[in-house]
Amino acid sequence: MKKQIYERPLIQRINTGMMNKFGTKTEYAPVSHIDGLAVKDLIKEYGSPLFVLSEETIRNTYREAVRAFKTRYPKVQFAWSYKTNYINAVCNIFHQEGSWAEVVSGFEYQKAINNGVPGPKIIFNGPDKSDDDLRLAITNNSPIHIDHLDELYRLTELAEEMNKRPNVAIRVNMDTGIYPMWDRFGFNYENGQAWDAINKIILGNRLELIGVHCHIGTFMLSPQAYATAAYKLSDLALGIKKKFGKTIQYIDMGGGFASKNTLKGSFLPGADTTPTIDQFAESITTALLNAGFTESDLPLLILETGRALIDEAGYLLGSVLANKRLSDGRRATIMDFGVNILFTSFWYDHKISPAQEFSSYTEDTVMYGPLCMNIDVVRSHITLPPLRKEDHVVVHTVGAYNMTQWMQFIAMRPAVVIIGTDGKSHLIRNKETIENIESSEVMPDFLRKHELASDILK
Amino acid sequence: MSKRKITIAVSGLNNIDSPGPGIPVIRALKDSELFEIRIIGLSYDTMEPGIYMHDLVDKTYQIPLPSAGQQSLITRLTYIHQQEKIDVLIPNFDAELFNFIKLQDTLKKMGIDTFLPALEQFEERQKWALNTFGEKYGIKVPKSKQINSTAEIHALTHEFGYPLVVKGKFYDATVAYSPDQAMAAFNKISSKWGLPIIIQQFTPGIEVNLTGIGDGKGNLIGAVPMRKTYITDKGKAWAGIALEDETLMNIARNMLKGNKWRGGFELEMIKTDKREYYLIEINPRFPAWVYLAVGAGQNHPEALVRLALGEDVKPYESYETGKMFIRYSYDKIVDLKEFEIISTLGEL
């Protein structure tokens, strides 16, 4: 007789109010391939854990977003938000698609330059810009988005010193009915700070005000808030025209569109509730078109969308290190990836699929990472089939913020590959080595040697 | 005239001490003079009493919880539809409505009719948007605000004063008499239903409710106002009486003219000493006491089925006042085998 396929014996209490298993199978349906390549082959070739990106998904998502805005508004420009994912290969896909760069530090600015982005197409945001950063941006004619008054004054001084007229925009914060209100960046709209800054720039006559910018929050689920923001920025632009006769060239709506991830604490999955890019586009463009611009003064609409363009294109592949039973009887599974490389698991309940076939029996599980730290919890509650040691899983929607916010902590960071539209996998970031990390360390002579007493333990 | 045979799927079979509307809706449908109805129950929990009420529910299937997402739900409904060939589906839980509204076109293509509000209608009556809703349709609404953190509770003293009402996104409401109580209510309700939490001005007066149905074109097809005459310790209706209240009827008629509500609904209002009506909540489905409407001469669930099937339905013009309902509980004897089957196979 042929032997039956083995599965770990499972027993579960039938609880009322418990997630029933009927019809929920899609939640843990196995995902064995990504863009046609087998998970197990990818792990065999590049190791586990492994970040995988899909070129096809990135390009399709980007083109879909461009279509959503360009079919509704005549002048649209996207600028790739470097902080979301600044691996050069990723940035270059966006640049190939026609996207500018949006950077928030001297480091990111340098990356954009190295990627060959022309200065006028690098938007320089953020509160942290050193004098050297500003000088470089002025020389390169990059639009500098002013965050605070100290920066406005410093930039004015540098403009005099260099005898240049830098292109600037101001970052504006405002009440759009959204909690929390991001009032730490830029100048406030409601209390008049924004107008004060505008007056200083235009009357000071050393800086060229070419745009107004806002970024109302992150992981926004309300398209209406963007309409409010677009109205308020338009109001500023129209006011500038009226008061100074000056046409503002662009309105930069920033980013913050939600991806299909599920925020911790939400009742319904993000995949069902996240507004579509068309809904965001409709809100923003309707507000701009109805704001009262003449056709010739209609500003260029700039979007710094990051997360919504890359999140779904990213996967994290990992393997089971061990299974154990907690003192209260719950099952725990320890993975070879944790919060160190999956930083977003602090705020999302990431969808995680097994990478191999299982029967329909499942168990409620706590999923831990490999760190020897109590905070290293990937999912505090997930229904999974019985995974064995060395089984693989696929974590979905991890393209945004993980490959930039990951930490080299306890373990080293894994490789990143991209599956090209050619159907092949390409390495775009090597797995870290101890040499990489120690190469920036310096050992003073007096700390080179030590002798440890031996033979205390028999 | 012989009755037409149809199959209707109904959720909300939790006919417990604070009951869901499923069983009352089914009773109304079983009273229909027009249809001979086979009822397919859709349950989330193996302990929902309706599963075992075989005189009312012909067969029950477990369906995935709303939080499992639309893909899981449609997969399961496809399977159920293959077995049962559902003509009309009536969801009865607030928490599941978002998914069913999103899926109504997909269901239609599968041959399952629903009669649900559009997503915009559903969203604009959410508790946290009720102030805007009131302004738009000319209905008085107690001041309310949504909050996302307990840190915001201190600021409420100034804005609302105490007592105030702390409400969950989908269900639950508690009157808090101090910031500490508000804090406790915030934690309790948010742990169950998530964020945001809605804070509402406390409005003294008597609660009056109305169960109704709109045809989606601005017409009120039927409506019966009711006052709870006795409530349980959970604040749910124990007994209630049909009222003659033309003001309330007009509020409902005007609201429907404005928002063109499609489907069943319940208005929860406070009538103050000055006979002003404040809207507390609009439930986007029939209430659990909908059978009182049937008792008073208006079969709203039957009307909903006819609307779902695309029929032209004339509005009900009157109902009998002086009808009341009294809820009772009943210990149904169930063989463990039945519990075993629904638990292990997911259908009974």
Next chain:
Amino acid sequence: MKLLKNIALSDTGFVFNPGNGDSFSVNPIGLSILKDLQEGKSEDAIRNRVIEDYQTDKETIEKDLYDFLKMIEQFNLTDYHE
């Protein structure tokens, strides 16, 4: 280890303890192990039987059986009076 005498096992994988009203669900291999216990088989015998019937090895079933029996104990399905 022995299963409580009156535990009811159903072929659907439904397990009922009439002593306290608890009910459980088990997968097919879990059910087969409960039946073994009911018949009074030793842990060794169960292990050998599973290796005989399923595509697995001694190490795997040893770990998994240990875990499964612990759960059964935790769920109060075993007889202490022996």
